[in-house]
Every structure is written in C-alpha cells, then in structure tokens.
Amino acid sequence: MKYDRIYNFSAGPSMLPLPVLEEVHEELFNYRGSGQSVMEMSHRSKVFQGIHDEAKADLRALMGIPENYKILFIQGGATLQFSMIPMNLKKNGVFDYVVSGSWSNGAAKEAARFGKVNVVANSKDRNYAYVPDVSDLPISEDADYLYICENETIYGTTYQELPNTKGKILISDQSSMFLSKPVKVSDYGIIYGGVQKNVGPAGMAIVIIREDLIREDIDESVPVYLRYHVQDKGDSMYNTPNCWAIYFCGKVFKYLQSIGGLEAVHKNNVEKAKPLYDFLDQSKMFKGTVDKKDRSLMNVPFVTGDEELDAKVVAATKAAGFENLKGHRTVGGLRASIYNAMPKEGVVALVEFLKDFEAKHG
Amino acid sequence: MKYDRIYNFSAGPSMLPLPVLEEVHEELFNYRGSGQSVMEMSHRSKVFQGIHDEAKADLRALMGIPENYKILFIQGGATLQFSMIPMNLKKNGVFDYVVSGSWSNGAAKEAARFGKVNVVANSKDRNYAYVPDVSDLPISEDADYLYICENETIYGTTYQELPNTKGKILISDQSSMFLSKPVKVSDYGIIYGGVQKNVGPAGMAIVIIREDLIREDIDESVPVYLRYHVQDKGDSMYNTPNCWAIYFCGKVFKYLQSIGGLEAVHKNNVEKAKPLYDFLDQSKMFKGTVDKKDRSLMNVPFVTGDEELDAKVVAATKAAGFENLKGHRTVGGLRASIYNAMPKEGVVALVEFLKDFEAKHG
Numbered sequence: 252m253k254y255d256r257i258y259n260f261s262a263g264p265s266m267l268p269l270p271v272l273e274e275v276h277e278e279l280f281n282y283r284g285s286g287q288s289v290m291e292m293s294h295r296s297k298v299f300q301g302i303h304d305e306a307k308a309d310l311r312a313l314m315g316i317p318e319n320y321k322i323l324f325i326q327g328g329a330t331l332q333f334s335m336i337p338m339n340l341k342k343n344g345v346f347d348y349v350v351s352g353s354w355s356n357g358a359a360k361e362a363a364r365f366g367k368v369n370v371v372a373n374s375k376d377r378n379y380a381y382v383p384d385v386s387d388l389p390i391s392e393d394a395d396y397l398y399i400c401e402n403e404t405i406y407g408t409t410y411q412e413l414p415n416t417k418g419k420i421l422i423s424d425q426s427s428m429f430l431s432k433p434v435k436v437s438d439y440g441i442i443y444g445g446v447q448k449n450v451g452p453a454g455m456a457i458v459i460i461r462e463d464l465i466r467e468d469i470d471e472s473v474p475v476y477l478r479y480h481v482q483d484k485g486d487s488m489y490n491t492p493n494c495w496a497i498y499f500c501g502k503v504f505k506y507l508q509s510i511g512g513l514e515a516v517h518k519n520n521v522e523k524a525k526p527l528y529d530f531l532d533q534s535k536m537f538k539g540t541v542d543k544k545d546r547s548l549m550n551v552p553f554v555t556g557d558e559e560l561d562a563k564v565v566a567a568t569k570a571a572g573f574e575n576l577k578g579h580r581t582v583g584g585l586r587a588s589i590y591n592a593m594p595k596e597g598v599v600a601l602v603e604f605l606k607d608f609e610a611k612h613g
Numbered sequence: 614m615k616y617d618r619i620y621n622f623s624a625g626p627s628m629l630p631l632p633v634l635e636e637v638h639e640e641l642f643n644y645r646g647s648g649q650s651v652m653e654m655s656h657r658s659k660v661f662q663g664i665h666d667e668a669k670a671d672l673r674a675l676m677g678i679p680e681n682y683k684i685l686f687i688q689g690g691a692t693l694q695f696s697m698i699p700m701n702l703k704k705n706g707v708f709d710y711v712v713s714g715s716w717s718n719g720a721a722k723e724a725a726r727f728g729k730v731n732v733v734a735n736s737k738d739r740n741y742a743y744v745p746d747v748s749d750l751p752i753s754e755d756a757d758y759l760y761i762c763e764n765e766t767i768y769g770t771t772y773q774e775l776p777n778t779k780g781k782i783l784i785s786d787q788s789s790m791f792l793s794k795p796v797k798v799s800d801y802g803i804i805y806g807g808v809q810k811n812v813g814p815a816g817m818a819i820v821i822i823r824e825d826l827i828r829e830d831i832d833e834s835v836p837v838y839l840r841y842h843v844q845d846k847g848d849s850m851y852n853t854p855n856c857w858a859i860y861f862c863g864k865v866f867k868y869l870q871s872i873g874g875l876e877a878v879h880k881n882n883v884e885k886a887k888p889l890y891d892f893l894d895q896s897k898m899f900k901g902t903v904d905k906k907d908r909s910l911m912n913v914p915f916v917t918g919d920e921e922l923d924a925k926v927v928a929a930t931k932a933a934g935f936e937n938l939k940g941h942r943t944v945g946g947l948r949a950s951i952y953n954a955m956p957k958e959g960v961v962a963l964v965e966f967l968k969d970f971e972a973k974h975g
Contacts, residue, residue, distance in 0.1 A: 257648030261655035264856060269642075272650055276641045280634060286619030286936070288634060290814035290861070293623035293937050326688035326816055327838050330852040334836035361837055447853050452652035454688055454816045454855030474696030474839065475723055476689050490692040491809050493816030494626060495857060499652070574648070575655050 258597035261575035262404050262550060263427065263448035266592040271502045289498045294491050302494075303487070306501030313504050313512060316436050316459055323458040323479065324487040324497050329354070329426050329445040331477070332456055333361035336398070336422055336441065339469055339479045343393040347371045349414065352379040352403030353581065354424060359398070369394070378582070379406040381542040385414035396420040396440060402428035402547050404448070405579040407540065407586065409547040413438055420464065427549050429457070430507060431591060432517035440464050446496060449549070449590045450503050455496040458482075507591070516591055520548045523595045527551055527587060530602045536560075536609040540582055554584030560612075561585065567608060573601055620959035623937035624766050624912060625789065625810035628954040633864045651860045656853050664856075665849070668863030675866050675874060678798050678821055685820040685841065686849040686859050691716070691788050691807040693839070694818055695723035698760070698784055698803065701831055701841045705755040709733045711776065714741040714765030715943065716786060721760070731756070740944070741768040743904040747776035758782040758802060764790035764909050766810070767941045769902065769948065771909040775800055782826065789911050791819070792869060793953060794879035802826050811911070811952045813862040817855045820844075869953070878953055882910045885957045889913055889949060892964045898922075898971040902944055916946030922974075923947065929970060935963055 252258075259266045282289050285298045292299040307322045316322065325331065336358075337346055344366030348359035350373035362368050369391050372383035390397060397416045402409040404427040413421065420440035429444035436442060441460045447453035460479060467480045475481055481489050487497075507516055528546065531539040531553050540552045555561050561584045568576045568585070578584040589598055614620075621628045644651050647660045654661040669684045678684065687693065698720075699708055706728030710721035712735035724730050731753050734745035752759060759778045764771040766789040775783065782802035791806035798804060803822045809815035822841060829842045837843055843851050849859075869878055890908065893901040893915050902914045917923050923946045930938045930947070940946040951960055 254642035255646075255648060256643055259649055259653055259655075261653075261658070264653055264655060264853065267650065267653050272642060272652075276638065279638045279641070280616035280631075281618055284617075286614075286617060286934070287621055288629065290634075291621055291623075291626055291629050293621075293626060294815065296623070296937065326690070326855075327693075328688070328852045331689075331836070331838045334838060338836070364834055364836070445853065447856075452855075452857045453656065453853040454858065472726055472834070474693070474700070474726070474836075476693045476696060477836065490690045491626065491807065491815040493688075493814075493855065494809075495814045496816065572648075575658065 257572050257574050258593065258600065259574045260587045260589065260593070260601070262579070262586065262588045263445075264453050265448060265588055265590050267451065268503060268506050268592045271499070271506050274502055275499065290495055292494065294488055294494055299494060302498050302501060306497050306504060309501060309504035309508065310457070313430070313508055314434065314436060314459070319462050320436055320459050321462055321465065321483050323460065323482045324492055325456050325458055325482055326454060326493055328453070328456055329424055329443065332424070332443050332458065333358045334364070335477050335479065336396070337362040337365040338473045338477055339466065340395050340420070340464060341366055341469065342395050345369065345391050345393045345395060347388075347391050347394040347397045347419065349373070349383060349385060349388070349397070349399045350375065351382050351400060351408060352406040354403055354405070354426070355398070355400035358400065358424065362398070366395075371397070379403060379408065380540055382408050382410050382545045385410070385412070388414055388417075390417045390419055394419050396422050398422045400424040402426075402549055404550050404588070405581060407547045407550040407552040408545045409549070411544065428547070430513060430516065431520055431549055433513040446500055451496050451500040455493045455500070457500070519595070520591065523589055523593065523598050524548045524551065526602045527589070527598050530605060534605070534609060536613050537605060540584070549590055550586060550588050552578055552582045552584060552586040554578070554582070558583060564608060568601070568604065571604055573604065619934050619936050620955070620962065621936045622949045622951065622955070622963070624941070624948065624950045625807070626815050627810060627950055627952050629813065630865060630868050630954045633861065633868050636864055637861065652857055654856065656850055656856055661856060664860050664863060668859050668866060671863060671866035671870065672819070675792070675870050676796065676798060676821070681824050682798055682821050683824055683827065683845050685822065685844045686854055687818050687820055687844055688816060688855055690815070690818055691786055691805065694786070694805050694820065695720045696726070697839050697841065698758070699724040699727040700835045700839055701828065702757050702782070702826060703728055703831065704757050707731065707753050707755045707757060709750075709753050709756040709759045709781065711735070711745060711747060711750070711759070711761045712737065713744050713762060713770060714768040716765055716767070716788070717760070717762035720762065720786065724760070733759070741765065741770065742902055744770050744772050744907045747772070747774070750776055750779075752779045752781055756781050758784050760784045762786040764788075764911055766912050766950070767943060769909045769912040769914040770907045771911070773906065790909070792875065792878065793882055793911055795875040808858060808862055812865050813858050817858040817862070819862070881957070882953065885951055885955065885960050886910045886913065888964045889951070889960050892967060896967070896971060898975050899967060902946070911952055912948060912950050914940055914944045914946060914948040916940070916944070920945060926970060930963070930966065933966055935966065
C-alpha cells in the first residue's frame, strides 16, 4: 500500500481514511494560510470556530439530524457517557438496560451508581453470541429511558431492529458502528459514540441529543463538565475542547459525503464483509461466533475451536502483515474489525490468507 | 518564518515547537515502520504502549518526579480536575482555596458542590492584579487540602513563593506555566495542568499525584472515569486515552530535555519576557496591569487606559501579523501569552511594533 501502510484490523483506534490523513498532512504547519497548525489555534478564534461550525453542519447533513437535536463534542469517551446519561436523565431514577455484551454491561453497572437499573433482556446464556429479542421487553413503568449498545465491539453483534421502547426514550451507544450506515435519528433520544473506531483520533465522543433531554435542573452534585446543559450552552466549548479531533472528524464527515453519503458507505460495508462471512460459512477450520441474523458488519469474531490453533493463526496473520487480529479474551480466537476505512482489498487479502492457511494446515 | 507561520500570542491553545511539528509531520502516515499513523494505533498495542511508557519516563526525568508520584493522562482538561480533586480527596469535606483570579475562583466554586469551601485569601480588591500574601494563611484545621492556581492565565500573575500550608496537602493548577520552569514536585500533593497552553494539543490534562492520595474507598457516587484510583490502576488506559496528545506531549518532553531541560527553559523564558516588561515599564502609552513582584513570565496583560485606543492597538497588531493579542474582557487591553514555544524574536518584534505605534500615536 501507499506509504507502506498495513491492513490494521484493530477494534479501535483503527484505520482512518488515507485521503483525510493526506489533507491533514498538507495542512499541518499552516492551516489554509492562517499561519498556524490547527493544534495551535485558540479555540475562541474565528478560524477554529469556522472549523467547528462546519464539522457540526456536515455531520447534521450526513446523518440527517433534525433541528431539534444538538450535536456535542465531549471528551472522556463512551465511558464518561456511561455516567453522564443517568446523571443527566434521572427523574424517577429507574433505568432500563438491554445487556447484549461487555459495553452495555459496563454502562448498566455504571448507571447503578445513580439509580435503580433493570436489565430488561440479556444474552449472557450463550456468551452474548446474539442480540436478545427486543420486540416486547418488560419495560419498567417509571423507566427514565431504555439503553442499548447497538453494536457490541467485542462480541461482534449488531441490532437489526430497534427495540419497542413502549414510549420510553431510547439511548444508543453506536461507538463501533457510528456513520457505518444510515440511521433514523428521530427514533432516538440520544445517539452517541466514541470517535476512535470509525471516525477519528481517540479522545472524544460525539453526542447527538434531543434538546428536551438537556435539562438545567439536575442534581447540584453533578460535576460541571458532566452537565449536558453546560456543554450545550457553551456549544461544546465551555472549556477547551479536543480541537484536533473536531478538525479531523470534520474532514471525515466531508469525505464520507464525497463518496456518496451513508447509503453508499453502508453498501461498501455490506460488500466488504461478505467475502469474510462467506468464507467462514464454508470453512471447515474457522467458524463465526455470532448467530447469522445478528452479525456485525464492523467486528467479525471467529474461532477454530482449538486455542492452540487460534494462537498459531494469529501469529501467522501478524507475520504476514495483518495487524491486531487477536480476539478479545472473552471470546478467544480471532476478530477482524473492518470499519469504514478498511479497504475491501484488505478483507479479500485476509480471506485469501486464511484459505491458504486452511489448505496447508486443515 | 518557515512555512509562513505567524507569531501567535494566544492564551491557549497556542504555539507548539516547530521541531516537534516537523517530526509529527514526518511520521504522520507511518510511524517508524509500523505501517500506521499514531492516530490509528490500538492503544493496547505494543507500539503505542511504548510511546506511552516513554512519555511518562521522559516527563519523570524532565521534572524530577519522585517515585512515589504517579503520572496520569486524563481527558476533560483542567475543568474536570476542578471536580475530581474534591471528589477524590474528600475526607472531612473542608477545602481551602486561595482565589487569585478566574481559574482558582472557578475551581473553588466547583468544589463547593462536594463540601465546604473556605477562601483563605483572595485578591479581588484590586481585580486580581497581585497574588495574595500566602505566608500565614488562616488554614482550616480540618482542611482536606489547600488549593492554588499557580499562574493565573487571564490576570497574568504567578506565585513567587509557595504558601505555608501548615502541614496540609498543596494542590496546584499549573496549566499556564506547566514545564516553564523547574518545580520541586515533593512540595505538592498534586500538580496538574491542561496541556494546551505550554505542552501539546488540547484535550488532555496531566496529573502528577502523590500515590497516597489515590484512594479506592471514595464515595460510590463518584463516576468511574473521575476516580484517580481507576485511572491509576488502568495506567491512564482504563478506557481509550487521547493517544495523539500523549504522543505529541511525549515529543515535547524530549525536545525540552534536548534544549537543556527546565533550567534552560526557564532562563529562556526570563530573557524572552524581559524586553516586553522593560518596554512596558518605560512606556508612556502602555502599562502592565500586574504588581511587578507577581508578574507571570507566560501571560503579560497590559493596557493603555483608554478602551478605544486599546481596540486600535489590537487591530493594528493583527494587521501586522501578530495574532490573539486582545486581552480578556475582565482585564481589557491586550495580553501577550508567550509560552515556551514563542521564540524570543516574536516578543522582540512585538515590542518594536508597540514602540513604533507609541511613537506614531503617542
């Protein structure tokens, strides 16, 4: 590949679009005649305000975000959102969670600091290899919201249909599927995602929040940085934001629009994942770990069923220049994360390699 | 200047060392043969772990940080530390603050969410134009700590002597003076700073904390991201950190060591600020706003005493290619922030310009 770059199958941070890296490289010392790197700009300057406003407008256009939703750029990753959501949305102090893997489980555990958590469905019985049926959940009558993690990075599952929330607010962690396909924003109260999987450099989450959920009258004990009202009033600049991530993500929004928007991105992702899933479905050595109906287009875990052989495959992929294919310890085996910026050729090359490996060692 | 760069007098984010930007530029597509940009690296990979460990070791060497202090890289800027400090250090729930300007005031207000705040000294009477006498403060008997902001960015004051804490733990916000001079770390319980003024790209604070202040047994209601114990146990990687900022700051640590360490940096800063203060002391048009004894080497506010003339000067500096000299609204006039990366030539050029302006309009 250009610049001797590798195929990086990391679950995140992971590959970023090369055309965006090239623009950033070009502008590094002097952003468009401003005489400064974006890393050196006052966040209160006109030039940075322009970058920030453009990023928001481009994301709004790309996702079709209605006017009654705000876009916030907040540091601290998804982890800080695990706390901010219950702290800011608490009314009755009852929070409903679907636990379909590690991240929704982590979010539910964190919410329990701030109220009563009801796990209304979970898929622990088969090591989170599927998404629970969410068509008729026992939603709590006084639930402040229903929470899901829409794509579980570690287990490689994704929701095909959104839950029937029975009128409650739906909150979705889309970290590992953010901008991978079109979504209907108005179905949600909050969509959020850490940017480091599918969008930009680590150190920021994007929070898309319906404006009526931004309340000033929350508990006095909620730290100032964690208040959506403060973040919104300051237009994500109550204090100095992660300017570099805002700049970089803004470029990615433009890039995705330029290649046809999220419909085209989704089509690419479907076509890109297909050779890998097709291979797994006919292989005698490798097997996908997720129920077919719930397979993620972003994270593809698979195993041989033999830990020693798994380790051998991982070592062989690494030696062949495919990076970060070792599966998470809770699933074992291998995991190929194939986010937007992974080219189809990367997946095809991996499949060829695995075929070859199977032919030699099968 | 090289690459048509300007002299940027912003209070932060602000100028960064060009040799560091040049290295970053060189490594952008492919960090040292890894085939990836640092922005694309898994934070759990060996190559990033190396960058992280090296950054910590280099900062420890540069500042002479004793072994019983931990170095944490935490998102959310100084603002999140305003909350984390009282939340994590609370025992009696009594917090003593010296209020010498906007930032210590903001920190004190935030701490009041979590306990009783005693302002043991303040310099509000003369619009924070000096640092209060801290040689014999009325420290609360049951204070959990004494807090100072050691360099007030907006008012341009800096402590010449540390307070007599009477045995209490000293906490210092060093954001706008971080790495500008040698400090004796063992005098403090915590030193912290947002990196975007003197070190690296915005989106991270560095927290240097004595290890006995890191407690697991704090209130259950403290969010997981805000717990020093969690941040420390995870070696700043409980969740994905701001990898880019860690990488960049690491390079700055090495760069500062290469030019002679913090003694040399301080000498540069003294020599660099001198022409500006000398000019202000003899000017009939411009006047520094801070008591001489408490002047900051980093932030230099000055006024003409006439708001219209101030605005005219600001406009003229901008037209001449000096950026971000407008003073903060609470002080008015002008402010030149001259952090480590501002070259002496920049200050000299500004002084020449101001002399000229005075000659023409005086």
